[in-house]
Amino acid sequence: MRNDFSSVVDRIPPSGIRKFFDLVVNTKGVISLGVGESDFATPWGICEEAIESLEKGYTTYTSNRGHKECCKSITDYLKDRFGCDYKPNNEIVVTVGVSEGVDIVLRALLNPGDEILLPEPTYVCYAPLINLAGGKVVPIDTTDSGFMLDVDKLEQHITKKTKALILCSPNNPTGMVIPKEQLEKVAALAEKYDFWVISDEVYAEIVYDEDYVSFSTIKGMKERTVLLSGFSKAFAMTGWRLGYVCGPESIISRALKIHQYNIMCAPITSQFAAISALRHSEKYVKKMRESYCYRRNFFVKKLNDTGLDTMMPDGAFYCFPSISNTGYSSEEFAFKLLEEQKVAVVPGPVFGSGGEGYIRCCYATNLELLKEALLRIETFLKKQA
Numbered sequence: 001m002r003n004d005f006s007s008v009v010d011r012i013p014p015s016g017i018r019k020f021f022d023l024v025v026n027t028k029g030v031i032s033l034g035v036g037e038s039d040f041a042t043p044w045g046i047c048e049e050a051i052e053s054l055e056k057g058y059t060t061y062t063s064n065r066g067h068k069e070c071c072k073s074i075t076d077y078l079k080d081r082f083g084c085d086y087k088p089n090n091e092i093v094v095t096v097g098v099s100e101g102v103d104i105v106l107r108a109l110l111n112p113g114d115e116i117l118l119p120e121p122t123y124v125c126y127a128p129l130i131n132l133a134g135g136k137v138v139p140i141d142t143t144d145s146g147f148m149l150d151v152d153k154l155e156q157h158i159t160k161k162t163k164a165l166i167l168c169s170p171n172n173p174t175g176m177v178i179p180k181e182q183l184e185k186v187a188a189l190a191e192k193y194d195f196w197v198i199s200d201e202v203y204a205e206i207v208y209d210e211d212y213v214s215f216s217t218i219k220g221m222k223e224r225t226v227l228l229s230g231f232s233k234a235f236a237m238t239g240w241r242l243g244y245v246c247g248p249e250s251i252i253s254r255a256l257k258i259h260q261y262n263i264m265c266a267p268i269t270s271q272f273a274a275i276s277a278l279r280h281s282e283k284y285v286k287k288m289r290e291s292y293c294y295r296r297n298f299f300v301k302k303l304n305d306t307g308l309d310t311m312m313p314d315g316a317f318y319c320f321p322s323i324s325n326t327g328y329s330s331e332e333f334a335f336k337l338l339e340e341q342k343v344a345v346v347p348g349p350v351f352g353s354g355g356e357g358y359i360r361c362c363y364a365t366n367l368e369l370l371k372e373a374l375l376r377i378e379t380f381l382k383k384q385a
Helices: 007-011 016-025 044-055 068-082 099-107 126-132 151-156 180-193 249-261 268-280 282-306 330-341 367-384
Strands: 090-094 115-119 138-142 161-168 198-201 225-230 243-246 359-362
Touching: 007 126, 044 268, 068 090, 068 243, 068 268, 090 099, 090 249, 090 359, 099 126, 099 198, 099 225, 099 243, 099 249, 115 126, 126 138, 151 180, 161 180, 180 198, 243 249, 282 367, 330 359
Parallel strands: 115 138, 115 161, 161 198, 198 225
Antiparallel strands: 090 243, 225 243
16 A cells, blocks of 8 residues: 655644643543633523524535624624624635634645744644645744744845735733734834735633734735634634634635635534624623633732743733743653643643743633642642752
């Protein structure tokens, strides 16, 4: 049997996050701070809407783009909540999670050898999907600027082959949010050098201290921005697998073509749930955000008290503690902590350049479990001293 498989696929490592998730699943008594998932269940009103749709017999395909009412609900929400202006009939595709959105946008955009600017650390799916689409990753390390994108450094990495920049704000894994004045500087470079900006805004609802600014609302940027978002994080709907891509018709029509052949359409039941989430769940989102904020304040302070230098995140539900003073590599630290204290975290290098010396912790878990995890981490650190 032939075994000359795709060399591109063979060069891509398995997801480091899922690697630790699999270890957690197979180990009893583990407190997981690894997977980016809320401990809240999907609000019941959303579930009821989905159940009712099933009872009414809505179990068919929808339009490839998405159910008409779902598309309109998303564009109305983006307009009312963030000031984004998209047309539901030609500037949106409803996807199976945000990751599918990243995939189809990159494949619609890239020709072989095109370069994508990627500030790192950042979410694990971007670089592999760029490679699969035939593009070239151009990493930009942000660790020496407080995990914030340095615009001067960004400009130094721009070449004639630069096709797009990917922004993830609030950032996964650091929780940093790019302020408006910085976005405006990025916008000036995008216009000057004529490149696209792919803006992953799935954590836009989970910002603690300031109002969120969508990149597409920066002057002149709608026509060169692709906005990615979804329902997993803000509405505690990870298992429903629903996201969306918004942007100019030129790119959306091409992404839709790939979506048609690859997926056909997102699940209709999830789309009905999404309609309910957008129209009726504001109070639940607020409640969850307030809970994450409380846990953030508690958890980050305690990590710093234990001797792990940790910046206060602006949004999302992650923090990125430095473990450089322990003498371990990030992976050694994560494996030893799991083995000795049964606490699961994710090694920083999973998220790209600059991640060595850090771990990612997700604090969107039960407060009592967070307290226990902190006690175990403190015990672990004392044993290593």
